[in-house]
Amino acid sequence: MTAHAEPPAISMANVRAASRLLGAVGAVDLERLLPHLRPVELVRGQVLFEPGDDVVVTHFPTFRTMVSLLIVTRDGHEVEAATIGREGAVGGIVSAGSKPAFGRGVVMIGGSALAVPTAALETIKDTSPRFAELFSRYADSLLAQIMQSVACNALHSAEARCCRWLLATHDRAGDKTIQLTQEALAEMLGVQRTTVTGVIQALETKGLVRHRRGGVEIIDRAGLERASCECYAAVEGHFALMLPQVAL
Ligand SMILES: [Zn+2]
Numbered sequence: 001m002t003a004h005a006e007p008p009a010i011s012m013a014n015v016r017a018a019s020r021l022l023g024a025v026g027a028v029d030l031e032r033l034l035p036h037l038r039p040v041e042l043v044r045g046q047v048l049f050e051p052g053d054d055v056v057v058t059h060f061p062t063f064r065t066m067v068s069l070l071i072v073t074r075d076g077h078e079v080e081a082a083t084i085g086r087e088g089a090v091g092g093i094v095s096a097g098s099k100p101a102f103g104r105g106v107v108m109i110g111g112s113a114l115a116v117p118t119a120a121l122e123t124i125k126d127t128s129p130r131f132a133e134l135f136s137r138y139a140d141s142l143l144a145q146i147m148q149s150v151a152c153n154a155l156h157s158a159e160a161r162c163c164r165w166l167l168a169t170h171d172r173a174g175d176k177t178i179q180l181t182q183e184a185l186a187e188m189l190g191v192q193r194t195t196v197t198g199v200i201q202a203l204e205t206k207g208l209v210r211h212r213r214g215g216v217e218i219i220d221r222a223g224l225e226r227a228s229c230e231c232y233a234a235v236e237g238h239f240a241l242m243l244p245q246v247a248l
Pocket residue numbers: 151152153156160161164229230231232
C-alpha cells in the first residue's frame with residue numbers, strides 16, 4: 001500500500017457486524033464515532049497496555065479476536081481477570097483513560113479490532129446520556145466478570161474453571177477449536193502446565209474435548225456446561241440482563 005492509498009472504508013454496517021458492543025450504539029452516536037475508528041490487526045501476545053500506562057486508545061475486538069485482562073504479580077506470574085471479545089471493549093472503559101491501567105491487556109486470540117482514541121469516546125459520552133449508559137452497563141458487566149473470577153479462582157477446581165474458560169472462549173471466538181497451547185491455558189488459569197494437561201486428559205476421557213496440536217477442540221458443548229462451575233452461567237446471565245442487545 002502506498003502512503004496515498006485510501007484507508008479501508010468503515011461503514012456503519014461494517015462496524016455493527018464486527019462488534020456487538022458498537023452494534024448497540026445508536027445511529028447518531030455511531031455516526032459521530034465513525035471518523036475516529038481505525039481498523040487494526042492484533043497479533044497473539046501483543047500487549048495493549050501495561051499496569052501504570054495511560055490508556056489513550058480503546059480497542060473493540062471484532063469477530064473472533066479476544067483480549068485478556070491479566071493481573072501481574074511481582075514475581076512475573078499472571079492470572080486472567082477477564083476475557084473480552086466482540087461483545088466488549090478494552091482500555092479506558094471505567095477510568096476514562098486518564099488514570100493508570102491496573103492490569104495488563106494482552107491479545108489472546110489475534111485478529112481484527114477497531115481502535116479509537118479514548119478521548120473521542122469520552123467526548124461522545126459527555127453529550128449523549130444513551131451512549132454513556134451503554135458503556136456504564138458494559139463496565140458493570142465487566143466488573144461482574146472480574147468479581148466472579150475472584151470467587152472462581154479461590155473456590156473452584158482447575159477442571160471446572162477450565163470448562164468455564166473454554167465455554168466463554170467458545171462463545172466469543174466462535175470456533176469449536178480453541179487455538180491456545182496448554183502453556184497459555186495454564187497461564188490464564190494460574191495453574192501449573194501439568195495441571196492443565198491432567199484436566200484436558202480428564203475432559204477428553206469424558207468425551208467433552210479433544211486435544212489438538214496447539215489447541216483444544218470442543219466435542220460436547222452441553223457436557224462442558226454441566227462440568228463447568230456456576231461462574232460461566234452467572235457471568236453470562238448478568239451480561240444478558242445488563243446488555244440484552246449485546247449478549248452473545
Ligand atoms: Zn467458577
